[in-house]
Amino acid sequence: MSLLDTPATTATTAAAAPAHPLDRLSAAEIDAARELLEGAGALTPTTRFAYLGLEEPPKAEVLAFTPGDPVERRVRVMLLDTATGTGRIVVASLTTGEVLSDHVVDGAVEGQLPILDEEFAAVDPIVLADERWTSALTARGLDPRSVRTVPLSAGSYDDVPRDGRRIVRVFGFHQPDPQALAWAHPVDGLVAYVDLVAGRVLEVLDHQRLDVPAEPGRWDAAPHAAATRTDLKPIDITQPEGPSFTVDGDVVRWAGWEVRVGFDAREGLTLHQLSVQGRPLLYRASIAEMVVPYAETSPVRSWQNYFDTGEYMFARYTNSLALGCDCLGEIHYFDAVLADESGRPRTIGNAICLHEEDYGVLWKHTDIFNGMDETRRQRRLVISFFTTIGNYDYGFYWYLYLDGTVELEAKATGVVFTAAHPPEGLEYSTEVAPGLAAPFHQHLFSARLDVMVDGLANAVEEVEAARVPVGPDNPRGNAFARKATRLTTELQAQREADGATGRVWHVLNTEKTNRLGRPVGYALHPEHQPVLLADPSSSVHERAAFATKHLWVTRYDPAERYPAGELVNQHPGGAGLPAFTAADRDIDGQDIVLWHTFGLTHFPRPEDWPVMPVDYAGFTLKPAGFFDRNPALGVPSSKPAAGGEGCCGA
Known part of the structure; x- marks a missing residue:
């Protein structure tokens, strides 16, 4: 019997009504969801919760919300019967006590629920x-x-x-x-x-009996134990007057920025309704998927690739962050409340770290004519979390800057995945210790950026540098041009970065202009690193098609959440972005979503063993005509350092 045939019930757990449609799920709401599903007959002794998250309302409903309006709370749940392997995806209303949809997954066709x-x-x-x-x-x-x-x-x-x-x-x-x-x-x-x-x-x-590498791997184990340094003096980060940010529930305000912090068992940290100086920039931002394909061709290893988000729900393994280790300074922590596999709330303390930090010089000029001598220091707001997936540890850091810049930085560390290194060597691996290999691999992330640059009517232009040949208009050959190409449909907007031309993508508002009469906009600056290197005929190419392009642009659809599809585990491929863009919808002056692939191509080094120093990947969003002039002119000068004679124009 379908769960839809079950009459609506009232959950027995008291859950306080949320103040906003995007408030994070509370422990009481998770309990209420479990009790609702139990009352609907969805739970048996062998039923497990593979995922439980907030079913966010459509964008139009959220944007129309005003404080005091009623809020309907819905949850999306993936249930697995471990006795039969049957999976189902259920959407239920905590407000009405109804099961709104109940889909039984065909595992042979649609893929499997995440691994428990x-x-x-x-x-x-x-x-x-x-x-x-x-x-x-x-x-x-x-x-x-x-x-x-x-x-x-x-x-x-x-x-x-x-x-x-x-x-x-x-x-x-x-x-x-x-x-x-x-x-x-x-x-x-x-x-x-x-x-x-x-x-x-x-x-x-x-397949093959290789010697098991014998050398110990602990960084503090003999015979290669590292001596603790004694030549580093303490660094103290202090803010005697406290931090500059304020926190009201899930909403953070800082230096003209406002953002709502969210957290999801699949995506981890999510940002909602990000605005600067009262003007919207991003409706929602998250790391919606990541894939780690390996290059080793041995029969026992050639299948290796992991979708840490869709197959493992990587945010389940979020670390509890510690002051002085993971974050420095005046810190505000957010706990994360997730559902465990029995559908009961589980709290991860200090899951999200919020702080601000100095970031060097913001702007500076010493003028030879008017005597101006001014310097202002940059600082940034940091919102971050760390998660451990087996051998690797990943940190995700969102930075907001005083000049209107937004940056995402992924930090990869932990222990490289290892193999035996035979005497004859391996073509697609590095020997990192005697007899120990680390295969070549990539870490490719997909950022889902639901843009809202000064409103919903947005378009994308690809902007790059172009050489200009010598001619009547360029007699000395010194000219170069700015080439802009409007991307008008979803298939046209499947693009790769080009470091040789400095290619970037401008998100423009088609209805608003700055004081110079040009569209206001923000530019997405990629890092120009390789996309997926696996052959187009490979299985991972089919399953991780999102990673074959640096940029995809789609029309907004609330059902299009994940770049590799909703069910990634054992899925044959073709889901997600290839399916989303097949209709080739118009994206010029529309409500659009950018999907940006970025990441690392890792040829391991001996220096990556036994614990890998942090490696970095990410992207930047910079204002491009969004403001009429430098938005950081009002940053005050800094006080002179103790014993100093003055600084920063003071």
Whole structure:
């Protein structure tokens, strides 16, 4: 029976009415959602919550909201029956107690729900009960109980059943003692395929018996333990008068900026209704997907690629941040309240860090004619979170600057994924320690930017530098031009960056102009790094099509949330942006969404072992005619430093 046939019920848990449609879900609302679904007959002893999040109202409803208006709260829930593998996606109203939609997922066609922590935990006893797995380890001289299993999303390949079964592939890493870093000791040449619902190993591929790397990997372990430095003096970040920002619930205000902070189990930190000097810029911004494709071609590794957002719901693993370690200065923390796999609220303390920090010189001039000698210092507001996905740790930092700039910086650190490095070497890996390899790979993120540059009527122009040949209008050959191309349809707007021409994309308002009569706008500056390098015929190319272009532009549709589609796990491909843009809708002067691919192409170095220094990727949004002149002219001069004779025009 469909859940839609169940009469509306009133949840027994008291949930305070939210003040705004985009307020983050509370613990009481999560309890109310579980009780509503239980009353509708959706929950059994084997039902697990793969995802529970706020079903945000359509944009028009939110923009029309005024304080005091009634707020209907809806949730979107992914439910998995671990006994059968059946998944369903349910939307329910906490306000009316009704199930509004109930979709049973066809796993063979639509893909699978994200992998549960409970399923990851079940893998170890499953493989330890399989004689093929334990024999392969014993033949390598290893006690199977000392090998840590690492279950990974299986992807969509011919060697994985496409009949709707939930499959993971499993690597082993030897941990000789509880303090050892298991990633230093990969058991290479061996992989198991596990049916999570049946609870059994389908296949063990024992392709090649390679020596298990022996050198310890802990950074503080002999024989290469790093001595603690004694030549670094403390740095103190102080704001004696307190921070310049204010926080009212989820709303942050700072230096002319206003933004609503959100958090989602899938996307992590989300920004809503970002405005500067009272003018809208972004309706919603998030990291909506990421893929990590690997380049190693061994039969046991050539399938490796992970969609950490869609397959694993990476924000479930958000860190609790610590003052002095993750954030410095005057800090405001936001907790994150998520649903666990039983549908009960789980609070991650200090999940989001908010602070401001000095960022060097903002503007400066010493004039030879009028004696002007002025300097102003830049500062930025930082909104960030960190999450750990297996071996890697990712930080996402949104920066707001005094000059109207917005920046997103992704920080990748942690431990590189490892393999054995045979004496003959590997073509697509780096030897990072004796006998230990780290395969080449990419980290490709998709930022979903629901733009609203001074209003809803937006368009995109591709702007780049162009050489001008010598001629009557350029007799000395010194001229160069600015070339602007309007992107008018979704298929035309599938673009790649070009560092040789300095290509950027301007988001313009087609109805408003600045004092010079030109459209107000903001420019998206990419970093000009490679997009997905896998062959166009590959499975990961089909599944991660979003990562084949730096830019996609779509007409706003509230149902179009994720660039690789809603169900990524074991999906064969073609979902998400390729499907969204197939109709080639008009995007000129419309309510539009930008999807920007950025990231790292990582050829590991010995310096990345045993713990990788932070590597950076991101993008920048800069005002381009949005303001009539420098918006940071009013920043006050700084006080002279102790013992100084004056500074910054004071």
